[in-house]
Amino acid sequence: MKKFFTLLLLSSLAGSCVPTFKMFEKDGKLLGVLPLVNGRVLYRETIQTPELPKEEVFRRARRWWVDNYRSAKDVFQLVDKDTGEIVGKGWGNVYTGKGLSLATHHIFHVISFDVSEDEYTVTVYGLQIENDITRQYFKSKNQTSAELPIERFNIGTVKYAQAIFTEIDQETRLTLKYLNGYIKKQNSTH
Structure with missing residues (x-):
C-alpha cells in the first residue's frame, strides 16, 4: 500500500507542477x-x-580536465589539438535542504572548449539531473536510466526546482571561474 501511494505521488508530481520550461x-x-x-x-x-x-x-585546458576529474580518459569525448577543440562529459553534485532533509542531486554536463588565436570559448550544456525522486520515478516506468534533461525537470514544486537550479547555477559559475583562472594563471607548472 505504501508503495502504491509513493508511485501515485510521484506520477502526480511528475506531470503537474512544472508543466513545461x-x-x-x-x-x-x-x-x-x-x-x-x-x-x-x-x-x-x-x-x-x-x-x-x-x-x-x-x-592548460586539457590539464584542467585531468586535474579535476577522476579519469580524464573516461571524460574526454573529443581532443583535437589541430582545431583546438576539447569536449568532455562529467558530473558533480549539488545539495539542497539541511540536516535530515539534505538531498543530493547528481548533475551531468558537457563542457566544450574551443581555442583560437588570442581567445577561447567554453560552453557548458547538456545538463541532466538524477536524484532519489527521478530514480524512483524511472524505476516505476521500468527504465534503467534516471537522468533527466534539466529543461524537463518537473518533479516537486516550483520553489523546490528553483532551489536546485540555484545550486546548479552557482556550481556551474564557480566551475567556469575556476577553469578560467586555471587557464590564465601565468606560472603554470604542469
Missing part, C-alpha cells in the same frame, strides 16, 4: 535562474588570451 521562462532563464538559449540551458563565455599562445591555452 517555456511557461516558466523569465528574462531568458529557466525559472528565472538557469540561462536558456533556444530553449536549452547553456552557459557560454569567450575569454581573451592575447598573452598566451593557442597551444599553451589548449594544454
